[in-house]
Amino acid sequence: MAAARFLVSGKVQGVFFRAGTREQAWRLGLRGHARNLADGRVEVVVAGDAAAIEAFAGWLRRGPPMARVESVEHAAFDEVEAGGGFVIR
Template identity: 50%
Template sequence: MARICLHGYISGTVQGVSFRQSTCAEAQRLALDGWVRNLVDGRVEVLAEGDEEAVRRLAKWLERGPAAARVTDVQLEEQALQGIAGFIVRR
């Protein structure tokens, strides 16, 4: 199976709604590696790598996020694999 890495930004009501924790749980469920963090401008930044199908599933999930989130934009770009192990919430 091909491994890919996506990095990008999620905009909308995505802070204060458990977006990072929910993203981390979903990524771990999909056996992905990477991280998620809040940015000072109100967006969430994410980097996810792993099996291409699983990464694409997370990308689709990011379009809606957890129930309390209101996602208005998702910008993801493929980049070189980072070799990260595990998925964490960065502070």
Template identity: 50%
Template structure:
């Protein structure tokens, strides 16, 4: 399958609730590479590479997040380019 790259900008109560670490664990379960990082405006950016089915499953998880998170909105940007990650990291 073709690898895709999606950039997810997750808004809501997503910082200080183990969102990035939980996203990393879920991405690793799905075989998705990339990173999750906090943004200065309070959102979390998830840049994920993988096959479309795995990315859809990660996006579905992102709407729920870890127990203390409260997701209000996710912007999804589907990007092009060659895969550039070997694992999923927290930045």
């Protein structure tokens, strides 16, 4: 099982980004969380199949229709910290 942490910048708060992220994670069988950060970014932590995480990363670079993603930082992450299911914090 692989895990990753993403920090997504741009117009990603108030545009249903976290809800869309949860939908994509569920669709790909990933677990983890998405949360807004005080600096305007969204943090996303996921764990699951490496190919699913790669597909998920591609979606994060686009986001939902109302979002405008400017950058996505990606780092490996300890999968134990990803938790169970996928939640919006």
